[in-house]
Amino acid sequence: MTKEIKNSKIQELSLEQREELLTVLKDRFEKNMNRHKDxxxxxxxxxxxxxxEKLCSLNEMEKTGGEPDVVNYDKKKDEYIFxxxxxxxxxxxxxxCYDREALESRKKHKPENNAIDMAAFxxxxxxTEEQYRELQDLENFDKKTSSWVQTPADIRKLGGALFCDYRYGHVFVYHNGAESYYAARGFRCSLRV
Structure with a gap:
């Protein structure tokens, strides 16, 4: 995914692609019942x-290596949370890097994209930080990598952005310049269906 995603939209899935994705999601769901008891x-x-449309979003999560799975159910809204x-x-x-503003602020060695635009696409x-901690309560993720998380406006206004990882048996929340990017840092997503 490159900078040009701003004005494009997700391709609709063919019947075959939908069936293939549903099979992958079902297998993952059944192998990880600890994530969604009952x-x-x-x-x-x-x-x-x-x-x-939501199935297309899950397909994008899958294509980019996210391995989406159901982690909760919101009874009030009748929505499954992936x-x-x-x-x-x-x-x-x-x-x-974190967002478009950060991407445009870089003069040299720009990354191909930013987390906020990619997620929107x-x-x-x-x-969020809270959701990241909920995910870590299910099992431990990001033992070698880190993930950008939604950053409060006051931190972002000052040029920073937050990311999290799991080390030494704990979830850590850190800050970095929003324009920074690393081979071991990406971002995790949520989707309500």
Missing amino acids: LVWEKVQAKLEANK YDCSAESPKGRRSV MGVELL
Whole structure:
């Protein structure tokens, strides 16, 4: 995904692509029941089949290495919540700075993209710090990598951005210049269906 994504949109999935994705998601769901105790795949699948746009977003999460899985169910809104559950920050979303402003501020060695624009293109949102901690309660992720998380406006206004990782048995939240990017830092997403 390059800078040109700003004005493009996700391609619709063919019937074959939808069926293939649903198979992958079902297999992951069944292999990781610890992430979604008491939830039933058939109900999740029915919601997905009724919302092709969200299925396209999940496909983008999958294509970029996120390994999305159901992590919760919001009874009030009747929505299933998916997070990226890849062991490390998704490979297809690394080496990006935080947002467009940060990208444009770089004079040399610009990354190809930024986390906020990529997430918007995919139809998803970066995890918040709270969501990142919830994810780590399920199992430990980002033992070797780190992930940008949604940054409060007051921090961003001063040029910073937040990222998290898991080291030494703890979740750490750090700050960096929003224009920074590293081969081991990407971002994780959430999607409600």
